[in-house]
Amino acid sequence: MSPSVSADTPPPHAALAAVPLLSGLGDGRLREVWDATVRRRHLAGQVLRRAGAPATHLLLLLRGTVAATGHTAAGRTVGHGAWTGPRALDKVAVIDGLGHTATLTAVTACDVAALPRDRFLALTDDAATVRAHVLRTLAGEARRQQARFAATATLPAEARLAAWLLAEAARRSDLTIPMPGTGTQQDLAELLGVSRITVNRALACLRRDGLIAPAGRGAVRVLAPELLRLRGA
Numbered sequence: 001m002s003p004s005v006s007a008d009t010p011p012p013h014a015a016l017a018a019v020p021l022l023s024g025l026g027d028g029r030l031r032e033v034w035d036a037t038v039r040r041r042h043l044a045g046q047v048l049r050r051a052g053a054p055a056t057h058l059l060l061l062l063r064g065t066v067a068a069t070g071h072t073a074a075g076r077t078v079g080h081g082a083w084t085g086p087r088a089l090d091k092v093a094v095i096d097g098l099g100h101t102a103t104l105t106a107v108t109a110c111d112v113a114a115l116p117r118d119r120f121l122a123l124t125d126d127a128a129t130v131r132a133h134v135l136r137t138l139a140g141e142a143r144r145q146q147a148r149f150a151a152t153a154t155l156p157a158e159a160r161l162a163a164w165l166l167a168e169a170a171r172r173s174d175l176t177i178p179m180p181g182t183g184t185q186q187d188l189a190e191l192l193g194v195s196r197i198t199v200n201r202a203l204a205c206l207r208r209d210g211l212i213a214p215a216g217r218g219a220v221r222v223l224a225p226e227l228l229r230l231r232g233a
Contacts, residue, residue: 015062016113018086021137022060024129033123037113048089048104048112055093055100057114061085064110067181068102069190079190082107082180091137094120107182157194158202162231164192165212165222175222176215183218206231 013034016022022030037060042048048059051070066089068080080102083089093100094117123130155163168177181187189199203220206212211228215221222228 019060019088021088021133036119037115039113042106042110042112044106044108046106049100051103052099056117058094058120059089060113061087061089062111062113065107066110067105067107070102077190078193079181079187157198158205159231160192161202162228166228169222176219178219
């Protein structure tokens with residue numbers, strides 16, 4: 001009889017261990033969480049949830065990239081960022097029950113496990129590691145939002161762009177930075193809170209001064225981080 005390959009294949013619920021929110025749970029608890037989820041694959045361009053819709057489930061992004069966007073009272077689209085799995089999405093909306101804070105759209109094909117809100121809240125109450133992670137996440141989000149508000153209110157577009165490029169470069173092993181979302185200047189403009197024309201001009205200025213260079217479709221390479229840091233001040 002030929003040997004079974006199933007012994008070397010991780011069980012489906014093992015995928016949850018890679019989600020930072022759940023990484024401190026034991027195998028038995030992960031299995032319980034997995035059994036409580038509804039799994040779905042979303043194709044690129046599909047909307048997972050719309051801003052304001054009831055957050056009835058915590059979305060656990062296992063694979064793929066999701067972008068978050070919102071709209072101002074004037075109808076302008078504002079980008080909040082893009083996230084690649086594994087990670088939990090929009091935990092705040094699930095905790096406060098006031099509806100999703102942004103529209104979540106699949107940038108690439110995504111595998112998502114949706115955990116009912118009541119099961120997530122019970123897990124937060126029962127599991128110290130989950131509770132600690134949630135508190136750290138909320139504190140970090142508050143700090144980032146405060147910094148972003150200050151930047152939007154006080155920095156010119158070129159400085160915002162320089163600061164974003166430097167922050168992205170610090171998170172990567174090289175200095176090649178892909179544009180957010182679907183990789184367009186419009187997505188970057190929404191993230192920075194400016195128009196696409198303004199972003200185009202700021203990119204052109206940084207290229208002209210030798211601080212960045214094109215790096216293929218939808219990406220730029222930072223050439224002089226130390227000088228770019230001066231532009232972001």
